[in-house]
Amino acid sequence: QKEVEQNSGPLSVPEGAIASLNCTYSDRGSQSFFWYRQYSGKSPELIMSIYSNGDKEDGRFTAQLNKASQYVSLLIRDSQPSDSATYLCAVNGATGGFKTIFGAGTRLFVKA
């Protein structure tokens, strides 16, 4: 079992729709959770961080964390073609360390 798992996709949604991206993690001691966006040929760019159970909203993005289910999600409302990228889920703080584990990423295509 991978430590951080994501559907590889591709996930295809029409412009204006809600894109839902999911991530599960295996270490219950994990403390910090991040979503990064990575365009092809570019480096990861932080878009959301979440540390406690519940929802966190920032503009068109909402991150959701459920530690009991070891599940993190990212919702993108009013998806735009410019949102087309790979979205990486990252988890750290397990067992008190700073080692950060990334998922393999979900490719999102937003069709105009």
Add this chain to the structure above:
Amino acid sequence: GAGVSQSPRYKVAKRGQDVALRCDPISGHVSLFWYQQALGQGPEFLTYFQNEAQLDKSGLPSDRFFAERPEGSVSTLKIQRTQQEDSAVYLCASSLFNGPDRHSYEQYFGPGTRLTVT
């Protein structure tokens, strides 16, 4: 302000050569991370520094890989006797790390160095 910078951006090495990859973190950032990213995969953790101390090097794939950050700022990742399987993008990230403020743990990435071993 200036972000994380890495050099060189591209490096081609013949198998068996040694390479050195440089990372300049954001000014004032305490923590520095190195990752290896293969095509189609997420970044794989290599090592982590807090100031000049290397606190975790569990991700370094072999003893050919060595990282240092002698003055707690610039870091160098060195790969000795490069092999074809070392071909990847090497990413550096830094974070402020301000004790209990969890937002200071957020990592910001440099543009990466693409290493090709022929």
